Amino acid sequence: MNMSLSNTTKLVHLDLKGAPPRISYLFELIQLFADLGANGILIEYEDMFPYEGELKVLQSKAQPPYSREEILSIQDASNSRGLEIIPLVQTFGHLEFVLKHKTFRELREVDYCLGTLNPHRKRGVWLVQEMLRQVMELHPKSTSLHIGGDEVYMLGLGEESKHRLSTPGHSVHQLFLSHIVKVAKGIQESFVNLKLIMWDDMLRSMTPETIKESGLVGLVQPMLLDYSPALDVGNTVMLMEKYKSAGMSQQWVASAFKGSTTVYTCITNTQRHVDNHLQWFKVAASLSAGIEIKGIALTGWQRYDHLSVLCELMPVSVPSLASCLQTLLQGGFTDEAQMKVVETFGTVEIGDTERLSSRTSSSFTGAKLAKLIVNLMSDVESGELRHFQNNMFVRGWFTPYHRQKRIISPLIAQQIKTQAKMILDVVECNVQDVRQEMCLLYPDSTVQEWMDQHVTPVLEPLQNLLRDMESVLNEMGLCT
Template sequence: MNNPPWPNGKKVVHLDLKGAPPKVEYLHQLIECFAQLGADGLLVEYEDMFPYEGALKVLQATAQPAYSRDQILSMQKVAKCKGMEVIPLVQTFGHMEFVLKHRPMWNLREVPNCVGTLNPHKEEGLKLVMEMLRQVVELHPDLKTLHIGADEVYMLGEGELSKLWLASPGRTVEQLFLNHIASVVKYIKQVWPHMTIIMWDDMMRGMSLDTLKASGFVEVVQPMLWDYTPNLDVEKTVSLLEKYYGAGMQHVWAASSFKGSTNVHTNVPSTQRHVENHLQWLKVAASVSSGLNIRGIAMTGWQRYDHLSVLCELMPVALPSLAACLQTLIHGQFSPEAQNKVTKLLGVSSVEAESMGSTSDDATLFPGKRLAESIVELDSLLCVEDIRSFERNMYVRGWFSPYHRSRRMANPLIAVQIQSQASMYLALLQQKIDVVREEMSHLYPNSTAQEWIDEHVSPVMGPIQRIIEEITECITEIVPENRYPFQL
């Protein structure tokens, strides 16, 4: 049985800028692409790429310059021209790593060893959040909707001030969470009365109906329930949404995923996995009460799991997944018609990035296609077992083990064969790296290219390079001078 298409609510693409922030020209191309693929909104998580000013200037990125005020405005202009609403996401409680990592803000952490969670008892922390919100809202003229984050507030209640607060009878960690959110919401509504407020739902999932009702903000906050798994539990998710509805939250949001949720270090997404996630969400949307208004779905594309983790899949290599997921929502299934539309729009023969191939028509809607192709090629090479596990090669294990290396002892004939093989692999990798770096330089800051290579390529190349160097040192000690047959 096919699902009905996604209801009238918005289809919003999440732009996670806390890693691999696109150059502004590429950002404009992506927004136009999203619109043509069927999206009608952007959920923009700026983090340290926002041009914070004054006392908050320390929050700006240092690996590359933050976007300028003019660039932020230009991004909104492009989105508006395409009929897309821009919704900024500003973390206000959890996942504040990009703020609390800075030494002047250390004292605002809930506990010293948790960089992400704000101490809810310090007025200075609330003022910091309010100033962040103020600067972001003021740089978004005519803003209608604001996302205040509030997911994964780790270690809440573990700080000394929280323990003192919780020592009073009847007080709970749930109330501690709700009190802080209530303060943030109250500020927003006082300054911008007509602002729609969204927040992640996970910290409220275990709360009772009565607890939620007593929070004081259920009528003015719209929860965004996230689940990125291909086997999403439809019945449980519907039950959760109905609970929020019963507590007075008539407007809710869903959050799916088109990339950045498979593994913390994934390079190339599985389109099928993400399509299945969206098929489950379609079942949820078809099963909720008629009075419950699903305002939209945010299709998340995490660039890092958090501010301090490695890069996930870059946007170009995930565009086939995004296109397939959007068409799944529009058609109610990933039908042959939906698949044909994706392959035609993107100029690919398959929606799976690993085998997307190409069509003869170069005039396709796929900004960053060359980078996507070069990443797929390099990632495929990095996964070759003979390269990834070169140190476990039979000849290396048998004739150039750590024992041999430590004693500068090796069979010269076999050592030279090992070195020849290693050099060939390195040359092959370097050729692919040069292409990736060149293509990436057009779309991303140099810091992103360097980080991507350091994280994904260097760990594979490093051991091979060391073997070459150690063989050279060893051979020079056991072969007469000028008789070493291998040219370095």
């Protein structure tokens, strides 16, 4: 019972398209993943890979990508702990980091969607083949590669696609499948024994016959993704049985330990992710004998896509990762699994993220930052700060009308200022602590981005209010 997941490969997904860890912190994370029970890493470099030649433009500008030496050292560190490395390179959808560049703009399916590749251009196929080639040449020991293939939005809406679809016998499903088959065959010509994995979401509405006829079977193994704590077991089982009937009996599944709650979540809700894994156990227990689950990828999205905000950083998600891995290892979130998490992190109350702030026995790298972030976000979310504009004194004596007419009661101004400064001083002190600690683990550009996205927008209205008030008092000759 439940052993079909407990005994499979457990991959931790390392999403580097946001908040790429400093290399020293990355080495610590690799050790931590191994200590927590993982036996592989699904690594998505995106713009942190040192692409060369015509692809050099893809390298991150916000911070330098990892060097070739660093990429090799990541693999050495992983291999020395028995962690298999599987690179993930998008080849159809989610190519925002590629198609945002002017030089590749004409390869978009439609101009206003930066994520989807036009599958009809030879240069587009060359582009993804070249990305795959460069990544795999720098991963000589990797025996598997994930070629993405999820969320290929707007496929079929480009002019060339419309033209193709106007001839009888062509469908959007075939557009998708023929591109994936072309890419898969191309990479396997260069890397003969390479096993290929792809996300399954674009296959879900297809019939087994459509999948069979495409030539996809035997080329690629599907990875079924569902991160919901209320995952629909019956539907998922039906889907996996459908893929089996199409000839794809070897399948992967993907859960989540962070990055799937909302696009802007800052603090991980561990219970939600443990529940997702418990649902996957039910799926595994309900499958017919012919389906072989090759492994499970615990996804940890750092952004929903290249252009969205940063979601939870790794340090605040480590307790969730530990709980999810223990759930997999023990066949459920058993007493034994909970004890293991307690030993490591000093708390059982996994659903209560606030407990992170009072945890004293946490010793993992990043534990201090996790506590600081929890404290800071508690301040930032406080009604006092977020709704200061509704404060009686502000609503009564310094409304937008008063700000426009440049007038205020100096006595009331003093009252507002005292209250505002009291709130701001606490938060700004915490901001400095978080910034200092975050800089040790992440590039400066990530620290600035996280602050600008999650903290600045909440502090700015209050800072602006104080600035306007000082300015009005100045004009009234009452500078304080």
